[in-house]
Amino acid sequence: MIIFGVAALAACHLAGVILGDLLGSLLGVQSNVGGVGFAMLLLIFATDWMRRTGRLPAISEQGILFWSAMYIPIVVAMAAQQNVVAALAGGPIAIIAGVGATVACMALVPVVARIGGQDAPLPPLTVQEA
């Protein structure tokens, strides 16, 4: 059933966020540390185990793939509720600090990505994937 896939995804999400919150309070920060990342790792391990033991039929898989396919529309909805007005109203300090940090960090991407050898680019997108 599709709900089994959705439920597995949701359970991993919650378990990851709880872990991230625990780590945050262990470190003494009022913020979640890595919750979504832990959730992703849990999902990778859980679904790999389920698949190997035949507990993840294609129909259950659809419950996870649906949310994955909804990712871009959800991100567009996220963009539509950003505080863009405040972002533009910060004056020169906010603009220079924001732009400066963005540009400086973007410039470092090729440097950091070279650690441990350069990776080959992904193959071009097929029409269906795009």
Add this chain to the structure above:
Amino acid sequence: MEIVELLAKNGLVFAFVVIGVVMWISYQLSDKLSAGRLHGSAIAIIIGLFLAWLGGTITGGSKGLADLTLFSGIGLMGGSMLRDLAIVSTAYGVDMREIRKAGVAGATALALGIIVSFIVGALVAAAFGYTDAISMATIGGGAATYIVGPVTGTALGASSEVIALSVAAGLLKAVLVMIGTPFVAPYIGLNNAKSAMAYGGLMGTTSGVAGGLAATDKRLVPYGAMTATFYTGLGCLMGPSVFYLVLLAMFGN
């Protein structure tokens, strides 16, 4: 008037229609005007941000289009709950070996991303006359993300004016990353799992990275999101402690 009420009552369902229309228009524009060179998703995110600006200008609120009652469902659809669920779902089918291989690069990116943002923010703050360690650490935090700034500022007791500046710097960074990623991607080699992990760690803003990578190549999303998710927490940890103490030792209060 009744229709508006009805749509507001079915907010999430109406949001699916609105975002569906935005996506359709965006992919048409991508095809017809840019011959597919600019991704439909990149255009959709830019339209989303424009709508957010419009909503913010009309209502004076802080949640863009979602502050209009009619579009309140956008707030649920694009809120952190469903966004994080969708991000987690993109990890399905990810190859664990890719992540392990890029582990060192990802961790380095996180440390560098936080340090460089703090330094840039603190320098800009000092250049504009905010030479006390508290203000420099707060604006430095804002240059990291719009959450690190106010958390650092509140912990250190910064003025509300400085905290507002730090939030604005962080918001601008998130918007810039969302819009700019697909344009800079070819120049910084952002086309594989490892560079995406480096990117997530260096930029750090979850919404920025989530949007920027979606507009570039959806297959990169899980790798970038994986590292970006640690950024804000680590930034909140380091801002009021290590960075403040270093700035205090260098500049005094």
